[in-house]
Amino acid sequence: MRGGLPKDMQKFLPSNSRSPVSGNWRPRVCAVSFLNTVPLVWGMLHGEQRGRFDISFAVPSECADRLEQGSADIGIVPVVELARLDLEVIEGTGIACRGPARSVLLVSRKPLREIRTLAADSSSRTSVALARIILAELYGVTPELRPMPPVLARMLEAADAAVLIGDPALNVDPDRSPFEVRDLGAAWVELTGKPMVFAVWAGCRRLAPARLAADFAASCRFGLERMEEIVAAESARRRLAPELVRNYLTRNVVLELGENEREGLKLFLEQAARLDAISPNGILRR
Structure with a gap:
């Protein structure tokens, strides 16, 4: 089991003939193992997008490292990595907040x-x-x-x-x-x-990952429309109170990103650069 997650979230998913990618190739997607990412990938695990992607799970920094090392094609990456890695952002979804993040x-x-x-x-x-x-x-x-x-x-x-x-x-x-x-x-x-944007979907430019934006948006919508399924499953699996999980995913976490989130992201990267928070190799300066 990778990333400490159950087999149904780790195994290779069955192929799907409607994949938007040519041939038999399925993009290798590294998703974050935290609760806030579950709605984003719910459609990839249980919906129409099932089988279109080869999904693995890791902590945020490791997702970025896998992209850099070439062991993943697309990942949900901490936004500071956009300042150092040559990645193409998949617009429309990510992890943000417009108030308390709680996590x-x-x-x-x-x-x-x-x-x-x-x-x-x-x-x-x-x-x-x-x-x-x-x-x-x-x-x-x-x-x-x-x-x-x-x-x-x-x-x-x-x-x-x-x-x-x-x-x-x-x-x-x-x-x-x-x-x-x-x-x-x-x-x-x-x-x-x-708003504060913590992570976005991004991938290697040579693969033109932005063409998959519709699949990522649809997977997220599938999850948001089935929130009670997610609350029941994840509160039991993570041993968290259902009310905490529900409030967190519906009141704290923002998963569909718009112009305000883009402006917040731009401002954050400017502030981080001004404070010299990130070194050229991506390690936080001390």
């Missing part, structure tokens, strides 16, 4: 203005860059980064604060946490008035 959190054992060291969840470069922007712009601090696996207790033993994303962040109750918890999606929207 992208800054957790601190000190007041935010006193943060000097930051444990960085190594699975998402975008979220760590966002934390740097928020801490610099709103709190006037530029902490030393310490990349670590996403285990909150160990992160806070090693640093003043931690960036936690995805499913591990969903297990943190901001209202009951003994630590100060800042939702980084909400902080970005408060700072800029724009």
Whole structure:
């Protein structure tokens, strides 16, 4: 089993004669293993797009690495990777928020203005860059980064604060946490008035992945129209409360991206570049 997911989300899917790609070739798609990606790929797993793509799952940073290494053709990639990799974006769908993201959190054992060291969840470069922007712009601090696996207790033993994303962040109750918890999606929207885009579908330019935009949009719509199926399946599989899963996927996560999201993405990349948050090899600067 790859990526710790059940077999029905990992096995090679059956071929489909209606594939938009010529011959027997199926694009190798790397999707994120977090809950927020499930509606995006629901149609690829269970709908009309089933069998058109060879799907595997990984954390966000690994999706980008697989594209760079040539082991995937299309991936849901952290948007900071667009600044360094020669990728073509598949417009229309991705992972964003227009308020609290709920799954992208800054957790601190000190007041935010006193943060000097930051444990960085190594699975998402975008979220760590966002934390740097928020801490610099709103709190006037530029902490030393310490990349670590996403285990909150160990992160806070090693640093003043931690960036936690995805499913591990969903297990943190901001209202009951003994630590100060800042939702980084909400902080970005408060700072800029724009949506925050965390990841987009993108692929190798030589494959012209944008021609597959209709398939990706249809897969997402299929998932959004079957939200209760997803809530039932994923709350049981991930051991999360159904209400949490439902609220997260319907109120926090934005999966269909429009002009406002494009503007927010452009502004984020400009801010990240201004802070020199990303080095030429894609590793977050310390």
